[in-house]
Structures are given as C-alpha cells and as structure tokens.
Amino acid sequence: MANYNSNEFRAGLKLILDGDPYNIIENEFVKPGKGQAFNRVKLRNLKSGRVVDRTFKSGETVEAADVMDTDMQYLYNDGEEWHFMEPKSFEQFAMSKDAVGDAAQWLKGQEDCVVTLLDGMPLSVAVPNFVELQITQTDPGLKGDTAQGGTKPATLETGAIVKVPLFVGEGEVLRIDTRNGEYVSRVKE
Amino acid sequence: MSWEPSATLNAVQLRAKVNAQIRTFFHSRNVLEVETPLLNQYAVTDFQIESIATDNVKYLHTSPEYAMKRLLASHQCDIYQLCKAFRANESGHFHNDEFTMLEWYRVGWTYKALMNEVSELITVLVSDVDKPLSTKYFSYIEVFEKYTELDIRTAGQDDYLRVCEDHSVNLNSALKIDQYHNLILDQIIVPKFDKHALTYVYDFPAEQAALAKLNKQGFAQRFELYFDGIELANGFQELTDAKEQMLRFEEDNRKRLLENKKAIEIDVEFISALEAGLPESAGVALGVDRLLMSILNAKHINEVLTFAVT
Numbered sequence: 001m002a003n004y005n006s007n008e009f010r011a012g013l014k015l016i017l018d019g020d021p022y023n024i025i026e027n028e029f030v031k032p033g034k035g036q037a038f039n040r041v042k043l044r045n046l047k048s049g050r051v052v053d054r055t056f057k058s059g060e061t062v063e064a065a066d067v068m069d070t071d072m073q074y075l076y077n078d079g080e081e082w083h084f085m086e087p088k089s090f091e092q093f094a095m096s097k098d099a100v101g102d103a104a105q106w107l108k109g110q111e112d113c114v115v116t117l118l119d120g121m122p123l124s125v126a127v128p129n130f131v132e133l134q135i136t137q138t139d140p141g142l143k144g145d146t147a148q149g150g151t152k153p154a155t156l157e158t159g160a161i162v163k164v165p166l167f168v169g170e171g172e173v174l175r176i177d178t179r180n181g182e183y184v185s186r187v188k189e
Numbered sequence: 190m191s192w193e194p195s196a197t198l199n200a201v202q203l204r205a206k207v208n209a210q211i212r213t214f215f216h217s218r219n220v221l222e223v224e225t226p227l228l229n230q231y232a233v234t235d236f237q238i239e240s241i242a243t244d245n246v247k248y249l250h251t252s253p254e255y256a257m258k259r260l261l262a263s264h265q266c267d268i269y270q271l272c273k274a275f276r277a278n279e280s281g282h283f284h285n286d287e288f289t290m291l292e293w294y295r296v297g298w299t300y301k302a303l304m305n306e307v308s309e310l311i312t313v314l315v316s317d318v319d320k321p322l323s324t325k326y327f328s329y330i331e332v333f334e335k336y337t338e339l340d341i342r343t344a345g346q347d348d349y350l351r352v353c354e355d356h357s358v359n360l361n362s363a364l365k366i367d368q369y370h371n372l373i374l375d376q377i378i379v380p381k382f383d384k385h386a387l388t389y390v391y392d393f394p395a396e397q398a399a400l401a402k403l404n405k406q407g408f409a410q411r412f413e414l415y416f417d418g419i420e421l422a423n424g425f426q427e428l429t430d431a432k433e434q435m436l437r438f439e440e441d442n443r444k445r446l447l448e449n450k451k452a453i454e455i456d457v458e459f460i461s462a463l464e465a466g467l468p469e470s471a472g473v474a475l476g477v478d479r480l481l482m483s484i485l486n487a488k489h490i491n492e493v494l495t496f497a498v499t
Contacts, residue, residue, distance in 0.1 A: 007278055017361075029281030033413070033423050033476075034399050035237055035371035036364075037279070055353075055376075056361045057368065058278075059448075 002064040006039045006056045014046070014065040017054065021046040021065040021118050031058070046116060046123055047099075065118060072115045074107045074125075082107065084115050084122065095122040103127045105160035106178045127178050132187050133157055134173050141166030195497040204481055204493065207314055211271060211291060211477075214310055220267040220293060225256035227273065231456035234441035235399065236448065239277035241286070249275035252474055253292055254400065255459040258427070261294055261470060262462040269293035271477070283419055285490050287498070289477040296468045300391070300401075300410050300426040303471040307414055307422055308387050310475075315484055323386045329370075329393050329408065336378040341370070341394065349373060367396045379415050388415045400434070401425035414475075417483040424473030431463035 004015055009027040016022070022043040031037035037058035044051050046067065056062070072084040072093065081094040082104065093115060097104065099122060106127045107113075114126040138154035151163040154174075162176060164183045175184040194201070215222065232240035232248040240248040250256070253270050260268055274290040295303055308324050315322070333341045337352045349369035353360060356377045364372065374390070382388045391412035393401070398409035402425070410426035428434055435455070442452040481493040491497035 029279070029284055030375055031237075031279065031281075031284060032371050032375045033420055033474075034235065034397065035375070036368045037237065038372055038376075040358075040376070052359070053357060054359050054361050055372070057364070060361060062361075 002066075003061040004064050006058050006060050006062070009039050009041060009056075014067040015043075016063040016065045017043070020048075021067055021123060022052075023067075025051065029058070046118070049101075049124075066120075067123070068117045069114050070117055072113055072125075074109060074111045074113050074127075076109060077104070077107075082125075084113065084125070093117075093122045095125060099123065100125055103178075105158055106131045106133070106176070108133060108158050129177065129179055130184065131176050131178055132173055133160070133176060135164070135168065135170050138164065138168065138170055140169065194495045195491045196493055196495050200481065200485055200487070200493050201495060203484060204477075207477065207481060207484075208271060210314055211269075211310070214313055215269045215293065218267075220269050220295075223257065223260055223268045223270050224272070225253045225260070225270065226250070227275075229256070231255070231458070232453045234438045234445070234453045234455060236441050236444040236450065239450075240453075241275045241277045251276050252290060254472070254474070255456050257292060257294060257472070258467055259459060259462040261296065262465050262467045265296060265468050267293070267295050282489050283479060283482075285478070285494060285497075288490070290474050291477050292472065292474040294427070294470050294472040296470045298471040300412055300424055300471040303424055303473055304389050304391070304412055304414070307424070307473055307475070311387060311414075311416065311421075311480070314480060323383070325383065325386050325388045327388070327390050329390055332374070332378055332390050336381055337373060352377065367394065370394060370397070375420070379420070380418060382415050382418070384417050386416075389413070390415070398428075398437070399425065400428050400437075402428050412473075416480075419479055419483070420476075421479055421483075422473050422475040424471060427467065427470050427472050429463060429467045429469060431460055434463055435460055 004013060009024060011024055011026060013024045014021060022045055024041055024043055026042040028040045030040055039056045039058060041054050041056060042051060043054060070086060072086050075083045075085055081096060082100045084093045084095065103125050111128055111131065116123045133156040135154045136157050139152055150166045152166055153161050154164040155161050162181060162183055168186060173187040175187050177184050227249055228243065228247040229250050230247060233251045238251050240251055242248050252274050253272055257268060257270060271291050273287055275287050277286060279286050312322055330341055333339050339348055339352060346366065352373055358376060389412050392408040393411045395403060395407050395409055398411065401409040401411035404410055412424045413420055414422040438455045445452050478490050478493050482490060487493055
C-alpha cells in the first residue's frame with residue numbers, strides 16, 4: 001500500500017483517513033522557528049463531500065488513495081443502481097443510489113459524466129455542468145404576469161423540481177445549471 | 190512568465206531601504222558587522238531543524254550562531270550579521286528553505302535588555318514617525334494561563350488535547366507535551382495577540398532551551414517576539430557552559446535517533462570556543478523577510494523574495 005509523507009502534501013492529493021477517501025483542498029506548513037513542524041490541512045471527504053480540518057505532525061505518513069477520475073457515459077438505472085459505461089472499453093460500472101446522491105436528479109441517459117473510482121470501484125459521479133431536460137408538469141402561468149420576478153415550480157422528466165419563470169409551460173425543454181440547480185433558458189427544438 | 194521576479198519593484202526597494210537602516214542602526218551603536226561562512230563543516234544537531242548538504246559534504250548553515258559565537262569567544266565585542274540562512278523542507282506562506290536572517294550579539298547584556306533593543310530596531314524599520322510601538326511581555330507560563338487557562342506546570346496531555354479540540358484543531362495523532370506547547374502557542378495563542386503590538390514571550394520550558402541558559406526555576410532564558418500574527422525573532426541569554434552545551438547536543442542526537450533521523454556530528458570547534466570562554470552575552474535572530482511581509486501587508490513570503498524557487 002502506497003503512503004504519502006506529510007512533506008508531499010499539496011492540493012489535489014488523495015488519501016485515506018479513518019477508512020474514507022479524502023482530497024486535499026489546502027495544505028499549510030506551520031512551524032515555530034525552533035519547534036515541531038505541522039501541516040494544517042483542509043480535506044474533502046470524497047464519499048460525503050464534507051470538508052474537514054486535520055493537523056498532522058510534519059513527517060507523519062498517510063495511506064494514499066488509489067483514486068482515478070474516468071470519463072463515462074450514464075446508461076440507465078434500475079431503481080437500486082445507476083449504470084455507467086467507459087466508452088472505450090465498454091466496461092460497465094454500477095453505482096449505488098447513495099453514491100450517486102443528488103446527481104441522480106439530472107441523469108436521464110447518455111450524459112457524459114466523470115466517475116471517480118476508488119480501487120476500481122465507483123465512488124462518486126460528477127454530472128455535466130449543464131443538462132437539457134423536458135418539463136413533465138407545471139402549473140400554467142398567469143396571463144400578463146410575464147414581466148419579471150415571478151417563478152413557479154416545474155417537475156422535469158428525471159423527477160427534479162426546479163424554479164422556472166411563469167411563462168414556461170409543460171413539454172418545453174430547459175437548460176439547467178446542475179451546480180446550483182437553477183434554470184438557465186428554454187431550448188428551442 | 191516564470192522569468193519574471195515574484196517581488197514587485199516596491200518590495201525590492203523596501204528591502205534595500207531596510208538593509209541600509211539596519212546597518213545605520215548598528216553602526217551608530219558600535220556593533221560590528223561580520224560575515225561568516227555559509228558553507229560549513231558541521232550541520233546543526235537541533236532535532237527540529239534540518240541542514241542542507243552540498244555534494245562535497247559541507248552544510249549550508251541554518252543560522253550563523255555557531256560561527257558568530259566563535260567570533261565572540263575570540264574578539265569579545267558586539268557583532269551583527271545580515272545573511273542568508275537555509276533550512277531543508279521548510280516551505281509555506283511564512284517559510285522558505287532560503288531566507289534572510291539578521292542576527293546580533295551583545296556582550297555583557299541580559300536577554301531582557303536585548304528585548305528593548307529589538308523593539309527599538311523594529312520601531313525604526315516599520316515606522317517613519319517617532320511613535321514607539323506598544324510592547325507586551327508574557328512569560329511562557331503567563332501566556333498559556335491567559336489564553337488557554339492551562340497551568341503548564343501541572344497540565345497533562347488530555348488538558349492540551351481539550352484546548353486543541355475547543356479551538357477546532359483536529360489532530361491526526363497524539364502529541365507529546367512539548368509538541369502541544371509548540372502547536373498551541375503557534376496556532377491558538379499567537380493569533381489572539383494584538384497584531385499592532387510587539388509581543389514578547391519569554392522563559393520557555395527547559396525542553397525548548399536550545400542554546401539558552403536556564404534560570405533557577407529551570408526555565409530557559411529565551412524569548413520570542415511576535416508581531417502582526419507571526420514569530421519574528423528568537424533570542425537567548427546565551428549558554429556559556431561548554432559541558433552543558435555538549436550534553437544538549439548529545440540529547441538532540443538521542444531525540445533524532447528516537448525519531449528515526451540520523452545523528453549529526455557535533456561541531457567540536459564550537460564546543461572548543463565555549464571551553465576557551467564565551468563572554469556572558471545575549472543574542473537574537475530576526476527574520477527579515479517576515480518583517481518586510483508585515484510592512485507590505487504581504488500574504489506569502491514569495492512576495493518579498495525576488496525569485497520564488499520551487
């Protein structure tokens with residue numbers, strides 16, 4: 001099992017702490033002139049997304065995480081697992097509902113995603129920043145209220161609910177920013 | 190582009206001005222400027238500091254301390270040096286493996302008198318008006334009592350761990366008491382200091398005596414100066430006892446071996462100088478780059494180095 005010495009710490013390095021994979025966001029070297037050196041590190045848990053602080057003695061070693069980001073296409077889900085395919089090898093990977101998390105609400109099929117593999121197993125998935133999805137249900141907007149300000153909820157074909165302007169109607173295709181879940185524009189077919 | 194300097198012209202000009210002011214300050218006080226070798230036969234034994242070795246197995250000094258004390262033993266007069274110092278594996282916002290150090294020694298002075306002179310120098314360097322900066326003094330015991338409510342004479346590992354947790358400092362592994370002292374002072378106490386005052390912490394626990402004399406209570410007659418949230422200077426009532434110094438170097442090497450670091454050949458020429466007779470004196474080293482950072486309000490040491498070498 002490969003290890004990293006704290007001297008090698010830098011942003012982007014991936015390691016295992018308490019059994020979970022983490023990504024280093026920030027690493028600060030601190031040291032009193034004649035004292036023990038430390039690394040004060042900010043890390044993101046790659047499973048939960050939670051950010052934690054950890055202080056290491058300089059020279060401590062930590063297990064390296066064998067983590068790889070791989071381009072994959074989303075295929076389908078069977079309600080329990082979400083299935084992805086590596087387009088060159090056609091190798092398929094199944095991911096649990098928990099691991100897919102909030103990303104599930106933007107996936108309808110054939111999206112190009114980045115799947116993070118830990119020891120060859122899918123750990124998390126990053127969906128494209130923008131997706132195009134059709135509205136399956138929304139209340140009609142009130143006439144004459146098209147100017148500005150007003151929004152209403154709309155349910156998309158994947159089940160996601162987003163706020164849309166009042167003039168947008170059922171059956172229309174929307175461009176959505178998946179990073180904040182916000183409506184961007186209508187897509188003309 | 191990578192050929193361009195990492196420091197602005199303003200920062201380069203400030204360094205030139207500060208260097209000139211330092212030389213004027215010491216010249217007017219009859220302190221002699223000296224130059225000692227950067228490349229030396231012996232490395233430092235201090236188990237928290239690593240020297241950088243060259244191909245022909247000489248070592249870049251980590252501070253000019255040993256050579257300057259050999260000059261003191263021989264010439265018995267006040268001296269200062271403005272030079273580069275080198276420490277392996279030190280790199281961060283306030284650390285660079287090559288940095289500029291101002292070190293000076295006052296024969297017959299106490300470390301407390303030297304603290305005043307440090308304040309006088311910094312007042313000259315950081316302000317153009319004749320307004321002295323305010324100064325604060327805490328013993329190591331007092332500073333822990335005031336900011337952590339711990340009595341370092343009685344506190345145990347659990348007490349230090351609790352202070353770390355209370356301040357959201359989450360440790361990856363347990364520390365020894367002296368490591369807790371380093372971490373808590375540096376990361377929890379110092380950030381609470383008044384950034385505009387010169388704050389001195391003095392009389393350190395004996396484990397951190399380094400090359401300072403101990404007082405009757407067993408604390409090291411050592412001080413550190415903090416300014417603008419960072420450690421700026423470190424001074425000693427210099428240890429003059431050659432035997433005690435030799436024991437400390439041997440203790441350094443014992444600690445090195447315990448931490449799987451290699452032992453360092455002891456600088457016998459330095460020990461011989463102490464045997465010949467180091468005058469009673471106080472000495473201090475000041476980080477010039479950090480002082481420049483403070484004046485310029487810089488966030489990273491690279492902003493005051495002409496070229497950041499990575």
